[in-house]
Amino acid sequence: MILQNLSIKRKLTLITMLTSSAALVLSSFSFLIYDLISFRHLLIEDLMTQAEIIGYNSAGAMEFKDVPAATATLSALTAKEGVITAGLYSRDSKMFAHFARNNSVIPSLLPAHSQDKGYRFEGGNLQVFHDVTLNGEHLGTLFLQSDMRQWSVRAKRYAGILCIFVLISGLFALFVSSKLQRLISGPILHLEDTMRMVSANRNYEVRATKSYGDEIGRLIDGFNTMLSEIQQRDTALRGANEQLKTRTGELEKEILHRKQTQEELLKAKHTAEEASRAKSTFLANMSHELRTPLNAIIGYSEMLEEETRESGKSDDLKDLRKIQSAGKHLLALINDVLDLSKIEAGKMGLHVESFEVAPLIDEMIATLQPAAAKNSNKIQVHVANEVGAMRADVTKVRQILFNLLSNACKFTDHGIIAVDVDQNKVEGHNWVRFRVSDTGIGITAKQKENLFHEFSQADASIARKYGGTGLGLAITYRFVQLMKGRISVESEPGKGATFTVHLPAQVVAEAPESARSAGTSDAMAPLAESKTHKDTILVIDDDASVRDLMSRFLSKLGFHAVAAASGEEGIRLARQVRPLVITLDVVMPECDGWTVLKKLKSDSTLAEIPVIMVTIVDNEAMGIDLGASNYLIKPVDRDRLAVLIEKHRTGRSATITEAGTAPFIASGRKPKRESKSKSSGEIDHAEDLVGRRQ
Amino acid sequence: MPKILLVEDNEMNRDMLSRRLQRKGYAVVTAHDGEQGHLLACSEMPDLILMDISLPLMNGWEVTRLLKTNESTRHIPIIALTAHALVTDRDKAFEAGCDDYDTKPVEFGRLNEKIDNLLTVKKL
Numbered sequence: 001m002i003l004q005n006l007s008i009k010r011k012l013t014l015i016t017m018l019t020s021s022a023a024l025v026l027s028s029f030s031f032l033i034y035d036l037i038s039f040r041h042l043l044i045e046d047l048m049t050q051a052e053i054i055g056y057n058s059a060g061a062m063e064f065k066d067v068p069a070a071t072a073t074l075s076a077l078t079a080k081e082g083v084i085t086a087g088l089y090s091r092d093s094k095m096f097a098h099f100a101r102n103n104s105v106i107p108s109l110l111p112a113h114s115q116d117k118g119y120r121f122e123g124g125n126l127q128v129f130h131d132v133t134l135n136g137e138h139l140g141t142l143f144l145q146s147d148m149r150q151w152s153v154r155a156k157r158y159a160g161i162l163c164i165f166v167l168i169s170g171l172f173a174l175f176v177s178s179k180l181q182r183l184i185s186g187p188i189l190h191l192e193d194t195m196r197m198v199s200a201n202r203n204y205e206v207r208a209t210k211s212y213g214d215e216i217g218r219l220i221d222g223f224n225t226m227l228s229e230i231q232q233r234d235t236a237l238r239g240a241n242e243q244l245k246t247r248t249g250e251l252e253k254e255i256l257h258r259k260q261t262q263e264e265l266l267k268a269k270h271t272a273e274e275a276s277r278a279k280s281t282f283l284a285n286m287s288h289e290l291r292t293p294l295n296a297i298i299g300y301s302e303m304l305e306e307e308t309r310e311s312g313k314s315d316d317l318k319d320l321r322k323i324q325s326a327g328k329h330l331l332a333l334i335n336d337v338l339d340l341s342k343i344e345a346g347k348m349g350l351h352v353e354s355f356e357v358a359p360l361i362d363e364m365i366a367t368l369q370p371a372a373a374k375n376s377n378k379i380q381v382h383v384a385n386e387v388g389a390m391r392a393d394v395t396k397v398r399q400i401l402f403n404l405l406s407n408a409c410k411f412t413d414h415g416i417i418a419v420d421v422d423q424n425k426v427e428g429h430n431w432v433r434f435r436v437s438d439t440g441i442g443i444t445a446k447q448k449e450n451l452f453h454e455f456s457q458a459d460a461s462i463a464r465k466y467g468g469t470g471l472g473l474a475i476t477y478r479f480v481q482l483m484k485g486r487i488s489v490e491s492e493p494g495k496g497a498t499f500t501v502h503l504p505a506q507v508v509a510e511a512p513e514s515a516r517s518a519g520t521s522d523a524m525a526p527l528a529e530s531k532t533h534k535d536t537i538l539v540i541d542d543d544a545s546v547r548d549l550m551s552r553f554l555s556k557l558g559f560h561a562v563a564a565a566s567g568e569e570g571i572r573l574a575r576q577v578r579p580l581v582i583t584l585d586v587v588m589p590e591c592d593g594w595t596v597l598k599k600l601k602s603d604s605t606l607a608e609i610p611v612i613m614v615t616i617v618d619n620e621a622m623g624i625d626l627g628a629s630n631y632l633i634k635p636v637d638r639d640r641l642a643v644l645i646e647k648h649r650t651g652r653s654a655t656i657t658e659a660g661t662a663p664f665i666a667s668g669r670k671p672k673r674e675s676k677s678k679s680s681g682e683i684d685h686a687e688d689l690v691g692r693r694q
Numbered sequence: 695m696p697k698i699l700l701v702e703d704n705e706m707n708r709d710m711l712s713r714r715l716q717r718k719g720y721a722v723v724t725a726h727d728g729e730q731g732h733l734l735a736c737s738e739m740p741d742l743i744l745m746d747i748s749l750p751l752m753n754g755w756e757v758t759r760l761l762k763t764n765e766s767t768r769h770i771p772i773i774a775l776t777a778h779a780l781v782t783d784r785d786k787a788f789e790a791g792c793d794d795y796d797t798k799p800v801e802f803g804r805l806n807e808k809i810d811n812l813l814t815v816k817k818l
Contacts, residue, residue: 292704292707292798292799293706295704295798295800296707299707299711299714299799300706300710302714303713303717306717351784
């Protein structure tokens with residue numbers, strides 16, 4: 001572990017040193033062993049040769065039992081350093097003669113030995129046995145024992161030399177490796193230094209120096225490449241940062257600027273609103289101030305006219321009528337200007353109600369008959385049979401027709417003015433079409449361009465000749481727009497003009513802007529019209545999107561939708577508005593649809609109101625048991641819902657008519673003027689649909 | 695002879711309208727402000743009241759509301775006359791309890807019809 005944490009420099013040195021020392025020790029050691037083994041062989045051979053010589057020399061002495069001669073021969077061994085004992089043994093293994101160095105002990109009997117090699121090692125000593133023969137006769141055995149001193153001295157010396165040699169070469173290896181390790185450790189240490197510098201100072205401009213083309217060199221190259229990339233990114237980042245800072249500054253400035261602008265705008269808005277209020281007040285006052293004297297002028301002149309007529313002063317009559325007509329013209333002008341400013345101020349609301357078209361047309365013709373007669377014009381009227389009742393602002397429809405008809409009368413002389421009314425269906429919506437055509441002076445293509453703009457009569461000379469404010473068509477146009485209708489004109493100068501107005505059979509009342517901004521989000525229709533609750537439908541559903549969709553759909557059908565987000569609110573609103581029909585969801589938090597239904601049916605004032613269940617819960621039996629009129633499963637089939645509601649409206653209005661109150665004719669999707677049987681057929685159809693499950 | 699109370703602050707209009715009504719055979723009582731109108735309505739018990747709306751001291755809405763909450767005068771039909779031809783005026787008139795509504799300058803024929811209607815209904 002400690003080794004692993006050593007510096008690379010140490011490691012390299014150590015590795016080199018250990019490797020070389022190990023190799024040296026190993027080779028020296030094997031050399032030593034080899035040398036010692038060979039030396040031992042040499043010693044053995046030498047001792048055996050000695051034994052042969054001595055055996056040969058002592059053979060005679062043995063033959064003649066000459067012990068001193070044999071001992072003398074043996075004593076020659078004194079010169080042989082390693083030999084410690086020597087003995088000559090007779091055939092019966094008894095000691096014959098001996099030699100012993102330094103009082104070494106010699107066995108009196110010949111030790112047993114193996115005869116195959118002639119020598120053996122016994123207790124660290126080499127023992128050699130040699131047969132002493134003379135002329136082929138065995139006389140005895142020579143026994144030599146050497147303590148191998150020469151060998152051990154040599155071994156010790158060699159070991160000493162080896163140690164010194166290893167030490168010296170180890171030191172040398174240390175020296176060489178410490179010099180050479182720099183080749184590897186140097187660049188790595190340099191790389192490390194560079195890295196430390198980079199991380200400490202975050203200075204990415206420093207580069208490591210490449211020394212050699214080896215792996216470390218490549219590592220340094222890679223490191224440098226990485227550094228330059230980081231430096232590049234760093235620079236880019238810094239640039240981006242700078243840019244961001246600049247941009248943030250700009251944005252802050254812009255925001256400040258905008259805030260200022262906003263404040264200014266707000267101020268301007270307040271000023272404008274103030275001005276608008278002032279304008280409205282001024283208009284109201286003006287209209288009052290202008291009308292009051294006019295009231296007197298027209299009134300007195302009418303009165304005088306009557307008196308004059310009665311007294312028979314026909315001369316004054318003409319002048320009085322002139323005063324009257326001038327007064328009425330002025331009044332018309334004031335009314336037009338007032339109407340237009342009301343439209344522009346967004347204060348022109350719609351009073352949508354159901355009315356029969358044919359009587360309205362008759363009434364208009366009766367009113368305009370004098371104007372037509374003035375230029376000897378004839379009026380032809382044709383109202384198609386299928387045109388029955390429509391829902392719209394009757395005052396505005398009347399004014400539209402009045403403007404068109406009076407224009408026709410004004411610009412036609414000895415001609416025919418035709419009024420055509422019919423009904424058609426476009427994209428599932430019913431439209432009532434009014435066509436007013438004349439055979440008068442007509443309109444040129446150029447005049448057509450500005451026809452519906454304010455204060456633009458086709459020609460300035462026309463104003464002189466025919467009078468008028470030039471506001472009539474502008475107002476007509478605005479009224480048609482207000483009711484989401486269309487107006488168009490076709491004309492050929494000199495031959496007459498045809499004005500065509502398309503109005504939806506069921507105009508949807510939109511609250512004037514002022515009321516709309518004040519209204520709350522969830523109250524889809526203003527509750528002000530409590531008198532018209534026969535057109536109000538209460539939607540009770542906790543899902544805002546369902547409330548919204550239902551309200552829109554019902555508005556399209558010409559109903560006022562009032563929405564409640566909870567059961568309690570629903571019951572409260574039901575008491576307040578007494579709707580024609582209630583649509584009720586079942587799954588609602590706190591007070592569920594069943595509870596609401598029970599409460600509605602147990603309240604004598606509300607029990608009469610039909611309830612249509614609109615839910616995902618498939619339990620029609622439960623709904624009908626609790627008193628629901630119909631049961632629809634979500635997603636709702638709108639056509640079926642429309643049929644059901646229509647059925648309830650028809651049922652309700654029939655009761656009203658029977659009761660003798662103001663006659664109200666159902667203005668359903670397909671109003672029928674005459675045939676009662678047909679309308680009852682439609683109810684049958686509706687019931688048929690109700691019976692069918694989704 | 696049905697009696698009509700005309701509450702109108704403009705002298706000329708008051709004079710003109712009362713003379714024309716008289717010519718049509720009505721007995722006319724006139725008041726020139728709201729308070730006087732209220733007092734006369736209570737003391738004279740007219741068959742019908744023509745009520746201008748912009749009146750000094752007490753405006754037409756207030757007088758109407760007072761008369762319509764009073765048990766003895768609530769049966770008297772009131773026609774509101776206003777120079778403001780705004781939609782809100784019409785709503786206001788019905789809200790205050792007026793039986794009908796007309797804009798000034800009065801178209802006498804039309805007003806006469808309205809008076810006739812209300813008096814006939816009253817008789818029935």
